[in-house]
Amino acid sequence: xxxxxxxxxxxxxxxxxxxxxxxxxxxxxxxxxxxxxxxxxxxxxxxxxxxxxxxxxxxxxxxxxxxxxxxxxxxxxxxxxxxxxxxxxxxxxxxxxxxxxxxxxxxxxxxxxxxxxxxxxxxxxxxxxxxxxxxxxxxxxxxxxxxxxxxxxxxxxxxxxxxxxxxxxxxxxxxxxxx
Amino acid sequence: xxxxxxxxxxxxxxxxxxxxxxxxxxxxxxxxxxxxxxxxxxxxxxxxxxxxxxxxxxxxxxxxxxxxxxxxxxxxxxxxxxxxxxxxxxxxxxxxxxxxxxxxxxxxxxxxxxxxxxxxxxxxxxxxxxxxxxxxxxxxxxxxxxxxxxxxxxxxxxxxxxxxxxxxxxxxxxxxxxxxxx
Amino acid sequence: xxxxxxxxxxxxxxxxxxxxxxxxxxxxxxxxxxxxxxxxxxxxxxxxxxxxxxxxxxxxxxxxxxxxxxxxxxxxxxxxxxxxxxxxxxxxxxxxxxxxxxxxxxxxxxxxxxxxxxxxxxxxxxxxxxxxxxxxxxxxxxxxxxxxxxxxxxxxxxxxxxxxxxxxxxxxxxxxxxxxxxxxxxxxxxxxxxxxxxxxxxxxxxxxxxxxxxxxxxxxxxxxxxxxxxxxxxxxxxxxxxxxxxxxxxxxxxxxxxxxxxxxxxxxxxxxxxxxxxxxxxxxxxxxxxxxxxxxxxxxxxxxxxxxxxxxxxxxxxxxxxxxxxxxxxxxxxxxxxxxxxxxxxxxxxxxxxxxxxxxxxxxxxxxxxxxxxxxxxxxxxxxxxx
Numbered sequence: 001x002x003x004x005x006x007x008x009x010x011x012x013x014x015x016x017x018x019x020x021x022x023x024x025x026x027x028x029x030x031x032x033x034x035x036x037x038x039x040x041x042x043x044x045x046x047x048x049x050x051x052x053x054x055x056x057x058x059x060x061x062x063x064x065x066x067x068x069x070x071x072x073x074x075x076x077x078x079x080x081x082x083x084x085x086x087x088x089x090x091x092x093x094x095x096x097x098x099x100x101x102x103x104x105x106x107x108x109x110x111x112x113x114x115x116x117x118x119x120x121x122x123x124x125x126x127x128x129x130x131x132x133x134x135x136x137x138x139x140x141x142x143x144x145x146x147x148x149x150x151x152x153x154x155x156x157x158x159x160x161x162x163x164x165x166x167x168x169x170x171x172x173x174x175x176x177x178x179x
Numbered sequence: 180x181x182x183x184x185x186x187x188x189x190x191x192x193x194x195x196x197x198x199x200x201x202x203x204x205x206x207x208x209x210x211x212x213x214x215x216x217x218x219x220x221x222x223x224x225x226x227x228x229x230x231x232x233x234x235x236x237x238x239x240x241x242x243x244x245x246x247x248x249x250x251x252x253x254x255x256x257x258x259x260x261x262x263x264x265x266x267x268x269x270x271x272x273x274x275x276x277x278x279x280x281x282x283x284x285x286x287x288x289x290x291x292x293x294x295x296x297x298x299x300x301x302x303x304x305x306x307x308x309x310x311x312x313x314x315x316x317x318x319x320x321x322x323x324x325x326x327x328x329x330x331x332x333x334x335x336x337x338x339x340x341x342x343x344x345x346x347x348x349x350x351x352x353x354x355x356x357x358x359x360x361x
Numbered sequence: 362x363x364x365x366x367x368x369x370x371x372x373x374x375x376x377x378x379x380x381x382x383x384x385x386x387x388x389x390x391x392x393x394x395x396x397x398x399x400x401x402x403x404x405x406x407x408x409x410x411x412x413x414x415x416x417x418x419x420x421x422x423x424x425x426x427x428x429x430x431x432x433x434x435x436x437x438x439x440x441x442x443x444x445x446x447x448x449x450x451x452x453x454x455x456x457x458x459x460x461x462x463x464x465x466x467x468x469x470x471x472x473x474x475x476x477x478x479x480x481x482x483x484x485x486x487x488x489x490x491x492x493x494x495x496x497x498x499x500x501x502x503x504x505x506x507x508x509x510x511x512x513x514x515x516x517x518x519x520x521x522x523x524x525x526x527x528x529x530x531x532x533x534x535x536x537x538x539x540x541x542x543x544x545x546x547x548x549x550x551x552x553x554x555x556x557x558x559x560x561x562x563x564x565x566x567x568x569x570x571x572x573x574x575x576x577x578x579x580x581x582x583x584x585x586x587x588x589x590x591x592x593x594x595x596x597x598x599x600x601x602x603x604x605x606x607x608x609x610x611x612x613x614x615x616x617x618x619x620x621x622x623x624x625x626x627x628x629x630x631x632x633x634x635x636x637x638x639x640x641x642x643x644x645x646x647x648x649x650x651x652x653x654x655x656x657x658x659x660x661x662x663x664x665x666x667x668x669x670x671x672x673x674x675x676x677x678x679x680x681x682x683x684x685x686x687x688x689x690x691x692x693x694x695x696x697x698x699x700x701x702x703x704x705x706x707x708x709x710x711x712x713x714x715x716x717x718x719x720x721x722x723x724x725x726x727x728x729x730x731x732x733x734x735x736x737x738x739x740x741x742x743x744x745x746x747x748x
Contacts, residue, residue: 004489004490004491005224005489005491007383007387007468007488007489008465008468008469008488008489008491008497010383010384010387011387011391011465011468011488011489012461012465014387014388014391015391015460015461015464015465016457016461018391018395019456019457019460019461019617022437022613022616022617023613023614023617025437026436026437026438026439026441026612026613027441027613029437029438030437030438030439030440030441030612030613031438031440032440033440039442039443039444039445040444040445041444041445041446041447041516041517041518041519041521041609042444042518042520042603042608042609043518043519043520056252056253056522056526058253058345060249060252060253060526060530061246061249061250061253061345062342062345063530063533063534063685063689064245064246064249064530064533065246065338065341065342065345066338066689067242067245067246067533067534067536067537068238068242068243068245068246069334069335069337069338070537070693071237071238071241071242071503071536071537071540072238072242072330072334073331073334074237074499074537074540074541074544075234075237075238076319076327076330077544077700078230078234078312078495078496078544078547078553079230079312079313079315079316079319079320080316080319080320081544081545081547081548081704082312082313082316082547082551082552082553083313083316083317083320084548084704084707084708085547085548085549085550085551085552085707086313086551086552088551088707088708088710101708102320102321103316103320104704104705104708106320106324106327106328107320107704108701108704109328109331110327110328110331111697111700111701113328113331113332113335114331114334114335115694115697116335117334117335117338117339118689118693118694120338120339120342121338121342122689122690124342126342127685127686127689127690128682128686129681129682129685129686204448206448206451206511206514206515207450210451210454210511213507220500229491229492229493229496230493230496233493233496233497233499233500234496236500236501236503236504237496237499237500237503240500240503240504241500241502241503241504241506241536242503242533245506245507245510245529245533248510248514248529249529252514252526312492312493312553
């Protein structure tokens with residue numbers, strides 16, 4: 001057994017060796033320029049504003065948390081599967097220990113308990129990636145300077161013109177309320 | 180050679196463990212922790228506990244550390260860096276001292292533990308007729324049945340608890356599409 | 362199996378010629394892996410050309426066969442950019458963490474049984490014969506997240522960060538399904554050893570693709586998500602994120618990410634072959650020599666590799682919320698239920714062929730009832746959003 005792990009270690013060393021040899025060869029052969037323009041992070045030709053290390057949505061954290069719980073469960077289920085498989089197939093070391101049926105029930109209870117966790121997260125909506133489209137409407141920040149009018153402003157402009165034009169502004173307002 | 184490997188791996192584990200505490204960048208701490216876990220897994224392997232080693236990698240390195248990474252990325256990095264540069268409480272010397280002392284204690288435990296492991300090597304080995312993972316399973320599903328199920332309930336409670344805490348201060352962001360993800 | 366009381370020192374001194382043999386074997390399999398990965402980069406372009414009625418690369422060597430080599434040389438000669446504000450250590454570490462774990466998993470794949478040439482026996486055609494090779498593979502898939510997450514984070518680019526973040530969340534979500542599907546296979550075949558799993562399928566003639574259809578489908582879908590391939594390639598979905606987590610990478614470091622991705626594909630194809638198609642077995646033939654097994658294994662694995670390319674040019678990319686819904690609300694519960702049912706069938710000693718019948722009897726009406734493409738609901742239209 002140790003010998004097989006030694007093989008893995010050798011294999012790992014060979015893999016790392018390949019990677020490093022490539023990196024080192026490339027570091028000798030590639031051109032080196034002292035130009036600073038190319039060193040900006042890519043942002044479609046714009047100058048990047050600020051760091052990229054932003055605070056992201058908490059749902060990624062939720063996903064990672066649920067993953068941890070289930071990874072632990074799976075780690076426990078590997079012995080379960082092996083014992084169950086061996087004892088009912090009649091081969092392997094677990095035969096004759098009389099542990100099979102007991103392990104089956106226990107494993108199922110274990111899965112059900114953790115499935116409750118998944119059900120909780122599910123019911124609470126943490127697994128729904130699109131949280132809600134029916135939240136409060138977007139209010140554009142007022143103080144922002146704009147060169148071009150926003151969609152809202154254009155709409156207001158159009159409505160104002162309608163009002164001036166033929167006096168059908170009431171209907172337009174009603175439509176907007178209905179929407 | 181096994182002994183040499185053991186001491187090398189222990190030294191690596193302790194060194195990286197020290198790196199976890201001493202490093203200013205939380206990202207480097209997590210990577211050091213990853214190296215510590217890998218070294219620990221290899222020590223398990225060296226002691227003949229294959230399943231423990233794999234579970235260590237699967238659960239700790241593969242899952243829990245990813246959660247740590249997400250937590251670090253969830254926090255605002257620039258805040259963290261300024262905190263590291265100008266700590267509100269001067270932790271510098273205290274931290275190093277604590278890290279050194281704990282590393283020393285850990286090293287002592289490891290050295291003493293190595294002797295203990297050697298002494299009780301035959302006792303620690305599973306009885307004949309059991310492959311390693313079946314041995315663990317046999318104990319897990321018979322003698323340690325209650326702790327096993329208790330761990331399931333503990334995991335469930337942890338998950339629900341953390342979610343309740345995490346969601347308490349969820350910022351509601353609204354944009355042109357309603358609420359959007361990050 | 363009794364515990365082997367061999368210490369490491371004894372083994373290495375006694376078996377030094379064997380060590381040379383293993384080194385040779387490692388070189389062979391490693392070369393095979395890298396060669397296949399290189400050929401896959403060519404096949405990717407050739408197959409896409411074929412599907413799109415083009416010719417594809419045909420300038421370098423006959424049929425463009427030397428194209429991967431030319432690409433490699435070009436990568437080596439390219440200028441390397443480490444962007445301003447990037448975390449230099451992590452930026453350099455990420456490609457290595459991406460490529461090496463992907464390669465390591467190939468070590469436990471049993472390509473063929475006992476290799477015998479004349480009177481010489483060379484052991485099985487795999488680098489390491491571990492008792493717990495399934496767990497070893499599981500642990501390595503867990504580690505493959507780090508390359509993506511670190512590459513995305515260390516670049517200090519918004520595209521990279523979002524790509525890395527999405528890809529890592531996707532990979533951990535689908536890893537659960539992958540492992541649960543593997544667990545049902547472990548239940549069916551009663552072993553954590555890939556060799557035993559393949560041998561068991563070969564001896565009973567019941568491949569897991571037949572007796573575990575649900576697990577098979579789940580595994581194949583999760584396999585695509587784990588390797589960040591279409592239709593799940595959120596790591597680098599070009600229209601939104603430029604290059605995703607490797608936007609800022611160039612030169613050899615980019616090549617390593619590239620290599621890691623293709624190695625992961627090769628490994629996954631080999632795993633699917635071992636878990637579900639009986640390794641190098643042929644139906645109705647019990648014992649095969651290694652020189653039959655090896656080509657059969659390669660043919661089966663190649664069909665999975667072709668599937669990777671075929672799907673890429675057939676299916677459109679998912680939306681991220683669809684991906685998460687599919688992973689957590691469809692595949693994970695299905696994998697858990699499948700594990701339940703498998704456990705019950707194994708425990709009650711029923712015939713394994715009951716599983717596919719049960720799957721068809723339950724899943725087909727279920728899919729017909731609920732699986733119809735739903736019209737977009739009112740609340741998702743723009744009016745709903747604005748109001």
